[in-house]
Amino acid sequence: MVQWIKPQEHCFKLNVDGSFQGNSVVAGGGGILRDWHGNVSFFFFLPLKAKSALHAEILTLYHGLNICKDRGIGRVWIEMDALSVINLVQNRCIGEGNQVADHLAALGSKAANLHIGSSLDGFPSLRGMIRTDKLNLPYFRHAFI
Numbered sequence: 001m002v003q004w005i006k007p008q009e010h011c012f013k014l015n016v017d018g019s020f021q022g023n024s025v026v027a028g029g030g031g032i033l034r035d036w037h038g039n040v041s042f043f044f045f046l047p048l049k050a051k052s053a054l055h056a057e058i059l060t061l062y063h064g065l066n067i068c069k070d071r072g073i074g075r076v077w078i079e080m081d082a083l084s085v086i087n088l089v090q091n092r093c094i095g096e097g098n099q100v101a102d103h104l105a106a107l108g109s110k111a112a113n114l115h116i117g118s119s120l121d122g123f124p125s126l127r128g129m130i131r132t133d134k135l136n137l138p139y140f141r142h143a144f145i
Helices: 053-070 083-088 099-110 124-134
Strands: 012-020 027-035 040-047 076-079 115-117
Touching (some): 012 053, 027 053, 027 124, 040 053, 040 099, 099 124
Parallel strands (some): 012 076
Antiparallel strands (some): 027 040, 040 115
16 A cells, blocks of 8 residues: 655645557656645646656656646646656655556547646546545555566
């Protein structure tokens, strides 16, 4: 079981994930920024022109940080499940509670263009996952063996 952990007070947490289908050119990315209370500031998903899974992860992080910068948001914790990218940006937070970003990356791989939103209307599955995280409830991470 894993759970999303809130950032320190007056900080934000950016969860991102890239999706890459190795046998095709289908790639997408997605992410969500939440405050220290777990409230959604924004989420995004987009199709990517990535050449590998690592490339998809890096592009998604780049887009998420650019959106933060464009909105004047600083003090951002980054959480993702690509350890190699985390090491590149020297962040010590390993992204286990990344269920929402995983879902957004899957949406991004099916999207025609970048989508940035803050309203969860039309995204009932996101609403449930975010509520679970905000209540600090654990969930089971799927593993394929």
